[in-house]
Amino acid sequence: DFKVAGTADGITSLQMDIKIPGITEDIMRQALHQAQAGRLHILDEMAKALSGSRESLGEHAPKIETIKIPTDKIREVIGSGGKVIREIVEKSGAKVDIQDDGTIKVAASEQSKIDAAIKMIESITKEAEVGKIYDGKVVKVVDFGAFVNFFGAKDGLVHISQISQEKVGKTSDVLSEGQSVKVKLVGFDDRGKTKLSMKVVDQETGEDLSEKIAADRAARGEPEEEDRGGGERGDRPRRDRGDRERRPRREYGG
8 A cells, every 4th residue: 555645746755555575665656756757748749639628529429419308299209109219210320318307318429410310309399480491392282382391390381472583373383392492481371381482582592582572572662462372272361251241132033
């Protein structure tokens, strides 16, 4: 047994209880000095290669990230019989651990796998934001527009009037299934259906053109554009029966 006291510059005192014959205090003191010198040499060599800690881990270094979701969303992330969470793990390649308080730990050897898993989880737990621009994919083309998958499993309607700033006669002339597009979530109709717009987004850069389009219309003295895109039966909004103009009743016959 021994007790050592000292600083980085050297050993100041050494108390030893040597039980091995042949090892003297001087031998042990010399061994400790050599060990200290070796340790300092290694630290110097390490400093030459890397002067400080990295801001982030290397791309292929094992890592783990933690996110928090509402507890009432845990069931949706797990899915029936674990179907959803298994799909997330298989597609992303990351390991996912969900705790009862909504804490989710995502681990993988590559950051891209962690990012993919977190993106899939957030697509289930988060709601799309009105006014935000998303990358989407056309999943169905119909006469009155196209349905676009833009936020996880969420789809929305791009009405034919919202496809382009130029008038579109037929949706299929401009869009096709599987086509990648950029859309802006402009709101929801009275039935809660999602309304998207392509024409207010620069399809090359993703820039929001809403203000520019509004300014151009104002400069031309045109009224604000009518809000369309929520219905599936044409452009005209539905009216309640009470809103209809009452006409004089006509009676026929003798």
